[in-house]
Amino acid sequence: MTLEAAAHRIQELTDQLNYYNYQYYQNAVSEIDDQTFDRLLRELQDLEQQHPSLMLPDSPTQRVGGTISKEFPTVRHRYPMLSLGNTYSEEELREFDERVRKAIGDDFKYVCELKFDGVAISLTYENGILTQAATRGDGVRGDDITPNARTIRSIPLRANSKELPALFEVRGEVYMPLEVFEDINREREENGETPLANPRNAAAGTLKQQDSSIVAQRRLSCFTYGLLGEGIAYKGHYESMLALQQSGFAVSPTFCLCPTLDDVLAYIHQWEQKRFELPVAIDGIVIKVNDYAQQEELGYTAKNPRWAIAYKYSAESAVTLLKGITYQVGRTGAITPVAELAPVQLAGTRVKRASLHNANEIARLGLHVGDSVFVEKGGEIIPKVTGVDLTQRADTSEPVTYITHCPECQTLLVREEGEGAAPRAQHFCPNQDGCPPQIRGRLEHFIQRRAMNVEELGPQTIRQLYEKGLVNNVADLYDLTYDQLIALERFADKSARNLLEGLARTRQVPFARVLFALGIRYVGETVARKLAEHFGSIERISQATYEELLEAPEVGERIAQSLQSWLAEPEHQALIERLRQAGLQLAQEEKTSAPSSTTLAGKTFVISGVFEQFSRDGLKALIEDHGGKILSSVSGKLDYLVAGENMGPAKREKALKHGVTILSEAEFLQLLEETGN
Structure with a gap:
């Protein structure tokens, strides 16, 4: 393909994919299937x-993330974020209305908007x-989080309007959808980790992730609520919001023009x-004077x-009776105590149960069965005893005396050791291969949408297969036959064939x-992807030493220990072999495209640390594109260790011991230039 043809195709794919993204995320219209979208995206990436x-600056490939930052630069806001x-x-509120009328008279209107419980963001176009x-920061300066913001699909990379000025700023609220928040907390509790307090904290923590690919995985969203800039053509806030909607920005359709204070109160x-x-969580209503000229006339205080x-x-609170405490067993064996309550109406729902998280929380509250307890909805989502x-x-x-044995x-x-050898908050059942809810939980985890995505198989069917003795682990799913399925209750010819076809996919x-999907403790989606990219196959992960596991991105001591422990079990080794025999992908696909050059042919590299100009994945791709080979560990066979900031001392010592050349990022680029010449 000529350079001109490549440029034309890149423009065509960028426009096409951005259009499909807009239709899906702004209009809830799916014009093509996921497989076709992914194929076009891969073509553009290549x-x-x-x-x-x-x-192109608005390339949809920036949505997947991959940039790693050592720190966030501080930027000064063009307009203060008050x-x-x-x-x-x-x-x-009536006193506020009186102050406004005293200053500008009675001829004005308000705009009411939902106050989303998220993180304020400033977007410059x-x-x-x-x-x-940029984040709000102190209102005058904030953190530049541009790579992270680009992964949020409801933030346009290009504004589709010629009416907006050449330079303008959009204010918005980044939030974590409740479904995503609940998924993350469910996984954290299963892993014995403290659940996140509320969606706002979860969104704030996600935006401060150093690796933008993790931000992309968290599925944040953003509603815009303000337009700033010189030469704005609109007279008021309401008109600006309509214009932003038409320009491709996500504006909550709940905003409303209210001519009187009574209209405002009715909206509230x-x-x-x-x-x-x-x-999405909201914690109130924002009321604004609509007309921009009247806003200027009213002015500002030092802060508002x-x-x-x-x-x-x-926050809504209720008092009800603590009838008892039950204990749930997650797929990792984590025990979660649950308060069984006399039903009470709270925040629009009838609450009968509330998570107590762990033994420490029960002790902190000092609970007795039969107590009258105060119940709130944390972040107005999850009921909690306060x-x-x-x-x-x-x-x-x-x-309440915490149980000593698994209820199942x-x-x-x-209770495992935590920081400073103190016991962790969570209790665990260690009988992972014999505890029914753990077995069923791992099967349900295996077939879920984000893992193997077997839509034809649900929790009820898994329970039935388990109770009939047909399935005891994930490999057993691939031994199921048509005759076994057709004999089960609620199975007919079509459902049996569909399930077998779903497993085949x-x-x-x-x-x-x-x-x-294997459900190894602490190995979530992001860690699994990083491990797959770093090692390439289950064999290499199994053969890796503890130190080599720690060299992989996102892998700390707890994850490395969990991996080694899980992979060392003979039952799990046999399970992996059965999955291999069943035809599952236990290694990354090898790249078949030829490298751009052979500049680094025959040379081997290990990448470690954080870099200024590249993400680690980007640096690896550059080396491979010039014929070099990436290794997972330092040995006497290694040619170069490319060392970034925060590289582990063990790797450096090992490189020095074996006489391996250590290169900084600048020295590597110099090597690439010299060998190319």
Whole structure:
């Protein structure tokens, strides 16, 4: 393909994929299937790798992340990001309205918007292209998180409007959808980790991830709520929001023009209960004077605009009876205590159960069965017990004693060591291959959408297969026959054939997802992908030493120990062999495309640390594209160790011991240039 043809195809694919993204994420319309989209995206990625100078600034390949930052640069906001004054009462809202009327008269309108519980972000566009994304920071300066923001699919990389000025800024709120938040917390609890407090904290922590590919995995979203810049053609905020909608920005369709304060109050009352139906957490309503000229006339205090205010909903709390505590067993053996409550109406739902997380939380609350307990919804999502009404406690009640044995298989529970050899908060059942809920949990984890994606197989069918003795581990799924399935309750010819076909399709699932599907403790989606990229196959992971495992991105001591322990079990080795025989992908596909040059042919490299100009994956791709070979560990056979910031001392010592040449990033680029010449 000529350079001109490549440029044309890159432009064509970029426009096409951005259109499909817009239709899917803004209009909820899926015009092509996922397989076709992924094929077009891979074609664009390949072309951009061959011709990096032709990559367009709004390329959809930036959505997948991969950039690793050592730190976030500080940037100064062109317009200060002020906070809003808060009120929790209608009386204070009426006082705000009186102050506005006193200053500008009665001829004005308000705009009401939902106040999303997320992280404020400033997005700068130059000639329609996203050039910078920054956090609020102290309101004057914030962190430049542009690579992370580019992975959020509801943030346009290019604005589709000629009416917007050459340089403008959009303000928005990055949030974590409730479904994503619940998925993350479910996995954390199964792994014995402390659940995240609320979606806002989860979103804030995600935006500060050093690796943008992790941000892409977290599926954040963003609603925009403000437009700033010289030469804005719109007279008011409401018109600006309509324009942003038409330009491809995600603006919540719930914003409303309110001519009077009574209309504002009606809007507030409407959403007080309706907010619980939303897929995102909100904690109030923002009220703004619509007209920009009137906003300027009202002006600002040192911290807040005088033309806007936030009405905050009070957190709902209820008192109910703690009837008892049950204990759930997760797929990793983690025990989660659950408060069984007398049913109580809370935040739009009828609450009967609430997670107590672990033994430490029960001890902190000092719970007795029969207590009157205070219940709230954490982040207005997950019910939680926040305290005890001691005035209602019976003299005869006894403190809760945490169980010592698994409620399902009666195995003695264990608490692993944590920081400073203190026991971790979570108890575990160690009987992983004999505890029914652990077995069923691993099967359900294996077939879920983000793992092997067997849509034809659900929890009820798994329970039935397990109870009939047909399936005891994930490899048993591939031994199922038509005759076995057709004999089961609720199975007919079509459902039996569909299930077998669904299992057959999993033979095409990439190695990274297979590794995640195995359910190894602490090996989530991101870690599984990093391990697959770093080692390439299950054999290499199995053969890696503890130190070599630590060299992989995202792998710390806890993950390395878990991997070694799991892979050392003879039962798990046999399981892997059966999956291999079943035809599952247990290695990465080898790249078949020829390298751009043979500059580094015959040379071997290990990459370690964090780099200024490249992500580690990008550096590896560059080496391979010039004929070099990437190794997973340092040995006497290695030619070069490319060392970035924060490289582990063990690897450096090993390189020095074997006489391996250590290169900085600059020295590597110099080597590439010299050998090329």
